Ligand SMILES: Nc1ncnc2c1ncn2[C@@H]1O[C@H](COP(=O)(O)OP(=O)(O)O)[C@@H](O)[C@H]1O
């Protein structure tokens with residue numbers, strides 16, 4: 001406590017002989033108030049006597065501790081402070097609380113015996129007043145330093161700084177600051193002994209500086225420690241705050257807790273395989289520590305959703321009643337004897353040897369021939385779930401195998417996705433259009449598909465997303481393809497191909513009447529007595545509107561008919577409708593298929609070829625014409641290089657054999673020849689049009705007509721040999737659809753006819769040839 005009342009105190013008269021109170025570890029400065037406690041006989045007697053007189057005593061700092069003090073002069077410093085006792089409170093035997101106020105410095109002249117307490121003759125020390133500019137500077141500096149000390153010390157009240165600023169006497173300022181700062185007793189005593197005010201100010205400044213350094217260093221250390229602690233605690237505090245906010249908003253914590261518990265329960269209930277369980281639990285553990293609002297939380301919970309919803313152990317019971325299976329297949333599909341028989345065999349083997357790992361069935365054929373719907377049927381016959389994924393255009397391995405979980409928005413591949421949809425681990429799983437799988441820089445999906453289909457590997461299929469193996473061995477995979485050539489060889493080796501080449505007119509009629517029409521009647525909300533479609537009407541649709549191997553477009557046209565009738569019935573215009581061939585154009589518009597072959601081949605120079613296409617084969621017209629010119633050959637109709645070379649070879653053959661064919665050699669000198677293959681917009685290629693081009697050319701130049709309803713296919717050599725070609729079955733079926741009656745085929749292709757339905761073989765007359773002269777003899781009219 002510090003205070004001064006200089007005016008009042010100046011009036012106090014200091015006696016020459018004073019009682020001396022020893023001080024331990026503390027220095028009291030003039031003008032300062034100081035509370036002190038005294039005890040012991042000597043001190044009590046001293047205070048008693050002082051209180052009864054002028055209340056003045058001298059405080060002198062002892063160099064010894066209380067216990068060691070022997071009251072010898074050398075035990076004390078020489079300079080002390082005279083004080084007046086402002087207040088006294090007795091606190092029991094020989095004890096008292098005093099409040100004293102310093103008056104001035106004194107020096108001991110001599111100690112005097114004769115009292116029960118210490119007594120001395122003293123000399124009061126007066127301070128000379130110095131007030132130069134240096135003192136002023138020293139004071140300002142000291143005040144500001146002291147100000148900083150007050151700020152840095154939590155236990156010093158701010159008022160101290162204010163008081164220090166208000167002190168005008170430099171000596172008192174130095175004393176006051178010295179009395180307050182935290183310095184050793186010896187240091188403070190030194191201040192007390194410094195009578196030169198300038199030196200005292202300097203010395204106090206030194207002490208203050210020292211203390212400031214200590215305080216600042218202490219602060220720095222403290223804030224550093226705090227920093228370290230902060231980092232770890234900051235997050236904790238933030239989380240706590242976030243929790244509080246969420247609680248306030250009624251979300252978060254509890255919900256996520258519930259969610260975590262739900263996952264826990266799901267994992268427990270699911271009976272996961274060991275590895276999956278471990279992974280799920282690890283993820284759950286992660287989830288627990290995450291905040292529900294974070295992105296990682298969603299990633300984690302999505303993963304847990306997947307892993308807990310996959311059919312790890314769930315499977316459906318197989319129906320292995322072969323007779324019933326056969327019945328189901330017949331119910332769904334007309335014909336397809338070979339395919340159905342093979343499917344039944346397959347099921348029979350499964351029945352006798354449940355763990356048998358047969359080859360993968362692959363249904364191959366043009367669109368609309370029932371590949372996909374056969375898959376459905378098999379699932380139905382077996383009592384299994386059916387899942388179909390289309391591989392058309394799949395180029396990225398990740399589509400099959402999924403993306404790694406670290407990738408944002410990652411998902412499992414299509415196989416695992418399909419299984420989740422199936423909700424059973426033994427569905428019939430159709431990989432549709434396996435021939436349309438592409439490969440590029442993102443990795444080859446074929447190798448992933450290979451792993452899926454390989455019974456040696458697929459019991460532990462690894463999806464990148466799941467990251468734990470999934471057993472695919474119970475799945476019955478079926479694949480479909482339009483073309484077999486584009487399937488990766490290793491994949492093709494795995495598969496047992498069942499061909500669905502396409503339907504004849506008769507088969508289409510049966511399919512339409514038994515399946516497509518009833519289905520479309522129902523789909524369009526009609527009753528069977530409200531619509532009838534005559535057989536001739538169906539034929540007209542098949543011939544005039546759908547040129548296809550399968551029945552997809554036929555079904556579409558039938559659907560159009562049914563919609564047309566349905567709208568009439570709904571409007572109340574008609575009650576029922578019988579549709580005959582002549583009515584078709586009303587519903588379906590004008591005929592779309594180009595006119596009959598016979599109409600188009602009434603001039604020399606037009607031959608009918610057969611082409612193989614992925615959609616099941618087609619007929620092809622080749623037109624040749626001549627005009628005045630000089631030996632030029634023009635080819636049009638989007639022909640590929642191979643086909644162009646065939647044309648050139650055919651031309652060379654005709655010229656080389658001009659004499660034998662009865663052609664005037666001048667013909668070539670005087671004419672340009674143009675060969676065109678409609679439809680001009682569709683690209684065409686391959687060598688198999690060789691015989692047809694040659695026949696068209698010869699017909700043109702010799703001006704002989706080609707026989708009616710005759711088509712041909714085959715490659716030629718410059719020597720006039722006819723070489724075998726591919727796709728015979730599709731070509732023959734296409735010719736049959738187009739009403740061709742005679743076909744010329746390469747001799748080497750004779751065996752391919754076994755695949756052609758007997759009915760078709762009966763309708764068409766075949767000639768097998770290996771020599772061009774023979775072709776021309778058969779094809780051209782006399
Ligand atoms: N033999 C058949 N018997 C009955 N309907 C058939 C037959 N073949 C095909 N279909 C029907 O034709 C439509 C097209 O068949 P779809 O299986 O999609 O052909 P794909 O998969 O071979 O392209 C389906 O509605 C299907 O039921």
Ligand SMILES: [Mg+2]
Pocket residue numbers: 371372373432480
């Ligand atoms: Mg299909």
